[in-house]
Amino acid sequence: MLLTKFCRTAMFTLCGIAFSTASFALDESDIQLSLKAVKLPADALSLVVRPLTDIAQPPISYRADVPVNPASTMKLLTTFAALDTLGPTYQWQTQVLGTGQQVGDRWQGDLYVKGQGDPKLTQEQLWLLLRQLRQKGIRQIDGRLLLDRSFYSPIEDNDESLDGEDERPYNVPPDPLAVNFKTLRVQMLNQNGQMQLSAEPNLPGLTLTNQLSVVDSGSCLTWKNQVAVKVTQQGDQTNLLFKGKFPAACDMANYLTAVGSHPTFAMASVRDTWAELGGSWPLLAKNDGSGWLAEAVTPVDAKLLAAQSSESLVDIIKDVNKFSNNLMARSVFIAIGRKQGTGKSPINESNAVIRQWLTTNQKSFPELVLENGAGLSRKERISANHLADVLSLGWQSSYMPEYMASLPIAGIDGTLKRRFATDMQSSAHLKTGTLNNVRALAGYIRSRSGQWCAFVAILNHPSADRGVGLLDQLAGYVYENY
Structure with a gap:
């Protein structure tokens, strides 16, 4: 039975098995017994504990040089x-540039929205851009x-996902204009017992089919x-049933899904945001995508009108x-390689920069x-020893x-908010990793x-x-014994 607290005596208990701490560091047989207790084989785990402030303390190394899939660790x-x-x-900067001229309150000419791959180009950022x-x-x-x-050029796996669940937000690939x-x-x-559905943005070709009924059971936490x-x-038509x-x-809940393409999503977001700002854009009035879903490289003589x-x-x-x-x-x-490269082969360029x-x-x-670089991969590999080198x-x-401040704090926030609710709370900054067949903590x-x-x-x-x-x-053992 897994314990929720860690012994501070001359013995410690791991997965229900008691071991002496006389030798201080876990040895190979200790680790294998612990793996056996949770019905995992001896080769399932790679482990490194490396003292950083008191290097006289003994390190722990178990299958540390074996290449493994690290998942999100x-x-x-990266x-x-x-x-x-x-x-x-x-x-990163997102720009609006124009070819034409302003006459009164009208812009007579085309507008270009030029992206640099902002990882967090949210609706708020887009609003601030167009407000200019x-x-x-x-x-x-x-x-x-x-x-x-x-x-940068389209990413090689742009139309594929790790698990086939393309509509899941965690599978969305990067893009120079990922809005x-x-x-x-x-x-x-929920309007007086009648359900109403609305989408933001209002994507072209999107239909919402409502077959929901309102019942007395359940809550906002369990819907x-x-x-x-x-x-x-x-084709270009998407239906959400x-x-x-x-x-x-x-009274209300939000359902999040990743549908449509990056260009369509960006276009619809720009159109809807511009309308919310009180603007008019006649060519974008239709919602079928005809005549307005277009891409082009910004001309060198285009005038910079806004930048966010x-x-x-x-x-x-x-x-x-x-x-x-x-x-x-x-x-x-991608940004790691793009700063020095051309963007024609973004994955290879970033690989080269990291290795250098x-x-x-x-x-x-x-x-x-x-x-x-995200760990959302069946191919990515690194050894526990080398990940410890990065740390x-x-x-x-x-x-x-x-760097440390970017990591989840045990029992406090991020993906560790509900883990380590013990004396160890706030005493560790650890990244989690989860994939089918992979669990990691580093x-x-x-x-x-x-x-x-x-x-x-x-x-x-x-x-x-x-x-x-x-x-x-294992993390608790390090907390108690080092």
Whole structure:
């Protein structure tokens, strides 16, 4: 039986098995007994514990040099490499440029929206961008809206996902113009017992079919258990069928899904936001996409009319690591290579820059496989030892406070908000990793005695989920014994 607290006596208990702490560090037989207790084989775990402040303390190393799938703990490499190569103040910029001229309150000519891959180009950021046009006195635009997505070439897996669940927001690929994470928000509004559905943005070709009924059971916390949504796509037409029972006790709820393409989503978002700002754009009036869904490279003589900068990288990586945001992680990964490259082969360029960065830091990771830098991959590989090397580099860096601050705090926030509700709460900054067949935990632990350690524990096995408690208890062992 997994324990929720960790012994402070001469014995410690891991997965119901008691071991002596006389030798202090776990040995191979201890770890294998613990794996056996949760019905996992000896080769399911890779583990590294590396003291950082008291190097006289004994490290722990178990299958540390074996290449493993790290899941989202790969974000530790991507985010620190970005901090060190791009700098904490690095920003992305989205621009509006025009060919034509302003006559009174009208812009006579075409407008281009040019993206640089802002990882967090939210609805609020888009509103601030377009508001600049209104502040210039522009009310009506007599021309086309053209999207400039030339900052980097389409990502190789742009039309595929890891698990076939393309409509899940975590599977959205990066894009030079990824507006609001390409995530559609469907508002389900309970109006006196009648359900009403509305979508934001109002995508062309989108139909919402409402077969919801209002019932007395359930609450706003449980509505997802009673409502099913079926997505059907035929060509440019998308239908979302809502079926089930919506709780009468809940006035409103939001359903999030990733449907449509990046260009269509960006176009619809610009059109709807411009209308909300009181603007008029006759060519965008129709909602079937005809005559206005277009892309082009911005002419060199186009006039800059508006520009909106993203949050700084140091703030972006907090969302990446604390909430394991895949689209943002992949966008950061591309930015690493794009700053020095052409954007024609963004994945390869970022790979090359990261490997050169490792070389500059006198590191060589021959087993390293980077597919997207987010860990949302069946191909990505790194050893526990080398992931601990990344953490060690981060510890020694002048950016250490910013890097550590990006990680979830045990029992406090992010993906660890509901884990480690023990004496260990707030004493660890750890990134989680979850995929089918993978469970991982890696980051920094401050022990009860005040010593800091780098910690990497990765399970690769079809039943890896059995070992989640084991990962937590290994972290607890480090907290109690270092």
